[in-house]
Every structure is written in structure tokens, then in C-alpha cells.
Amino acid sequence: DSGVTQTPKHLITATGQRVTLRCSPRSGDLSVYWYQQSLDQGLQFLIQYYNGEERAKGNILERFSAQQFPDLHSELNLSSLELGDSALYFCASSDSRDGNTIYFGEGSWLTVV
Amino acid sequence: LAKTTQPISMDSYEGQEVNITCSHNNIATNDYITWYQQFPSQGPRFIIQGYKTKVTNEVASLFIPADRKSSTLSLPRVSLSDTAVYYCLVGDMGGADGLTFGKGTHLIIQP
Numbered sequence: 001d002s003g004v005t006q007t008p009k010h011l012i013t014a015t016g017q018r019v020t021l022r023c024s025p026r027s028g029d030l031s032v033y034w035y036q037q038s039l040d041q042g043l044q045f046l047i048q049y050y051n052g053e054e055r056a057k058g059n060i061l062e063r064f065s066a067q068q069f070p071d072l073h074s075e076l077n078l079s080s081l082e083l084g085d086s087a088l089y090f091c092a093s094s095d096s097r098d099g100n101t102i103y104f105g106e107g108s109w110l111t112v113v
Numbered sequence: 114l115a116k117t118t119q120p121i122s123m124d125s126y127e128g129q130e131v132n133i134t135c136s137h138n139n140i141a142t143n144d145y146i147t148w149y150q151q152f153p154s155q156g157p158r159f160i161i162q163g164y165k166t167k168v169t170n171e172v173a174s175l176f177i178p179a180d181r182k183s184s185t186l187s188l189p190r191v192s193l194s195d196t197a198v199y200y201c202l203v204g205d206m207g208g209a210d211g212l213t214f215g216k217g218t219h220l221i222i223q224p
Contacts, residue, residue, distance in 0.1 A: 002156065033212060043157070043200070043214040056212060090156045101147065102212075104156025 003027065004105035006091050012111045018079040021108045025072055025093030031055065032074040033094075033102055034066055038087035049074055081112045117201045122219040131188045133218050135201030138182050143205040146177060146184045151198045151217070160199075161186070188220075196222045 003026035013019055025032050034046040036059075045058035049068035060066075063081075068074045078085060088109055092102040118136040125131045137146070145164055149157035161168055163175040163184070174187040188195055198217040 002158075004156075035214075042216055043151075045212045045214070048212065058213065088154065092156065101159050101162055103159065107154070107156055 002103040002105060004091055004093050004103055006089075006105040006108050008108055009106070010109045010111075012113060013081060015081055015083060015112055017081050017112075018077065019081065019110065021076040021078070021089050021091075021110070023074045023076070023091030023093075023105060025074070025091075026095070026103055029093035029095045029103075030072065031094045031096065031102070032068050032072070033092040034060075034074070034076050035090040035092065035104075036087045037090060037107075038084075041087075043090075046076070078110070083112050086110055086112045117203055117215050119199075119201055119215060119218045121216065122221065124221050124223065125191055126223050127192055128190050131191050131195070131220060131222075133186045133188075133199055133201075133220065134183055135186070135203075136183045137201070137203040140181050140203055141205065144181075144203050145205070146175065146181075147202045148173070148175065148186045149200045149202065149214070151200065157200060157214070191220075191222050193222050193224065196220060 005024040007022045030051045033048045037043045046060040047066050048056040052068050063079050066076045088107045090104050090107045092104040094102040147162040148160040150160050151157040161173045161175045165177050168175045176185045198219050200214045200217040
């Protein structure tokens with residue numbers, strides 16, 4: 001158990017809909033990261049927040065957005081969903097602003113039908 | 114962007130030592146090298162990190178030559194449970210570069 005908690009674990013929704021994925025980082029960790037993993041694209045870095053502010057941005061679509069709240073939990077919002085958005089979405093956290101030793105949650109499975 | 118190149122897959126047998134090499138010819142002065150392990154449908158798990166020479170922990174060793182253009186993850190006496198995908202990441206201690214996973218190496222351990 002990494003200490004990173006993600007909800008929901010599984011989610012099925014229809015195309016065009018909007019979903020929110022939630023992440024609670026390890027206790028004390030200020031950095032939160034979001035990744036998308038699909039069969040054809042591998043593990044893609046989406047975005048990082050540090051203490052409430054965006055720190056680094058990867059291959060995140062404009063239809064996706066994220067934020068980190070004062071209590072350090074984070075949400076990833078996915079809108080206008082397409083079939084290709086079906087994937088495993090991971091949240092990770094670390095105790096530093098700049099660290100590539102990060103701890104992953106178990107992921108949220110999103111299926112778009 | 115310090116891209117990495119790893120073998121797509123490797124096979125070995127229980128009890129053997131496995132070495133997975135990662136090439137990173139464009140590594141920058143501030144870049145660290147980090148290895149992760151991922152089992153199916155689970156998040157990647159940190160294995161080891163280094164900057165130069167050799168680093169060893171309870172699960173693996175990481176060998177980095179002087180030019181730092183490659184690194185080798187060494188797993189001693191593997192077991193079936195070491196079957197997983199292993200990722201090499203290279204980047205400075207911040208920014209998207211150091212957080213970008215490549216395709217990884219699918220290691221298959223046979224009895």
C-alpha cells in the first residue's frame with residue numbers, strides 16, 4: 001500500500017459525459033501527479049501540482065483539467081469523453097516539489113462506452 | 114529531453130541475475146536516473162535511483178558508468194514474482210522530463 005488513495009476504482013460512463021477522479025496523496029506529500037495508461041499509449045504523464053499550484057504539464061488534453069485543493073487532495077476532471085479516453089488513470093504523490101521518486105495509487109479504471 | 118531506450122522484453126529464469134540496460138545518450142548534468150517496476154493493473158513502484166557510479170538497496174543495484182549515457186538495473190536471484198514491466202526515467206528533479214515514462218522493458222521470469 002503506497003498510501004495514495006484514488007476513487008472511484010472503476011467507472012463506466014457514456015461518450016460525451018463528464019467525470020471526476022479523486023486522489024488523496026500520502027500524508028504530508030505536497031506534490032500530486034496524474035498519469036493516464038492505455039494499452040496503445042503506455043504510461044502518459046498528464047500534470048503535476050505542488051501545494052495547490054500547477055508545477056509541470058505533460059500530454060494533457062484541453063478537455064481534461066485538474067486541481068489541487070488546500071487540503072492537498074486533487075481531482076482530475078475529464079469532459080466530453082470519447083471512447084479513446086478509456087484507460088487506467090493513476091495519481092501519484094511525492095514529498096518534494098522536484099522529485100522523481102513518486103508513489104502511485106492503485107488507479108481508477110475508466111471505461112467510456 | 115533526455116529520452117531513454119530500453120529493450121522491449123527480456124526473458125530469464127528463477128534464481129538468475131537479470132541486468133536491464135537503459136540508454137540515455139542526451140542525459141544532462143542535473144538529471145537523475147530512476148527505475149520503476151509495474152505489475153499489470155497496478156501503479157508503478159519505485160525501485161532505485163542514482164546519479165553516478167553504483168547504488169544498491171535491498172531489492173536491486175543500479176550501475177552508472179562515468180559518462181552516464183547508460184545505466185543498468187541489476188536484479189539478483191530473480192523469482193517468478195519479478196515478472197513485470199521495468200521503466201527507466203531520466204530527468205532533473207522536477208519538470209515533465211523527469212516524469213515521463215517510456216515503453217519500459219517487459220521482464221518475464223520462467224521456472
